[in-house]
Amino acid sequence: MERKLTKAERKDQRNRELCVLVKQNDLRAQTELLLENEGLIMRLAKSQEILHDLDVHHYAGIELDDILQEGRFAMLEAAKVYDETVKTKFSTFAAVVINNAMSDLCRKGDSSFERQLRDNGVAQVFLDDNPVDEDGVPIAEKISDGRVHDPVGEEAVLHVMLQKMRNRLVLLPDRERRLLMYHYGFKVQEFKTIEETAAYFHLSEKYLRIIEKKALETLRAGMNDGKII
Template structure:
């Protein structure tokens, strides 16, 4: 891919960095710092522009949002690992108040073991790409898997909630999951 094309992708899509940062990482900005998160997001945008393959049929913005989000998430984890070694933390509440913490931080908020970290990473990634699905597919998946604060529901329970039959719920979930898989593989 030529350099001019990469630079054009970056300059035309810089707003995606701010979109991802403020939509998906607003709460973590207080912990890590806005400038750091935005800088890492810009690195993600550059990586996305360099690796983008328009022949795969995915829009650049779709691909870039995923790469930016992954890059920010990785950087947050690395930065928090470094902080954990120092024991230098502040607990920041949603209302803006904070208190010093001894040997606590990000991991205590999301869980320390690998399974918890993988689950958190998957949740962040899913929250990044789930809004790209059509409304009924998105809602069916959220209800079926208990995402976005919903408890898990059976397909039979979901049908009247979204106004379709149980068979249609099954198809919506299957099609939605296929789209999510395709997005991950893109």
């Protein structure tokens, strides 16, 4: 008597059949493969969202939907190169391909965000403040003044200070954090005026300045707390 396949085995069998059709550019098979494996794509995307704190930061404008879309593209690419004759389940194979694609997207987003802040002037990173390191030395004195000195060291210092700012942003109340992120362009890489920010959050400019002043004071105190990270 033939052994009855488990649910997982039946799903893998169907995935293998769909991969064959995907290789033939069958659009219906592509759609069905994505629908059958949407749960896997969602789990991997959520993991990347947590890993990169995208639910809080949204650096470089990358959001969960972007990661999901990248995962769907990667799923179809995995189907095109998957060998249906191997013992490895398609979901196991695809998970590696998808996760790598999602990680690359998030890393590019981080790099783009840091590059934009560097190109717009490191002062913007610190919200026009002049933070010091643990020895009381102004960070601005340790970063290039436009002449080439130690690009590797400068990049390392910038990376550390960016991470420090991110860590301090997380500690702010949600509304204050969102106001700063919107005004200074941390979410969409585009700086907004006080007027635009006030309109977006349905606040008067006067009240917005009060909220932002309090948030900046807290953030600047954190940036000058003497801790590296």
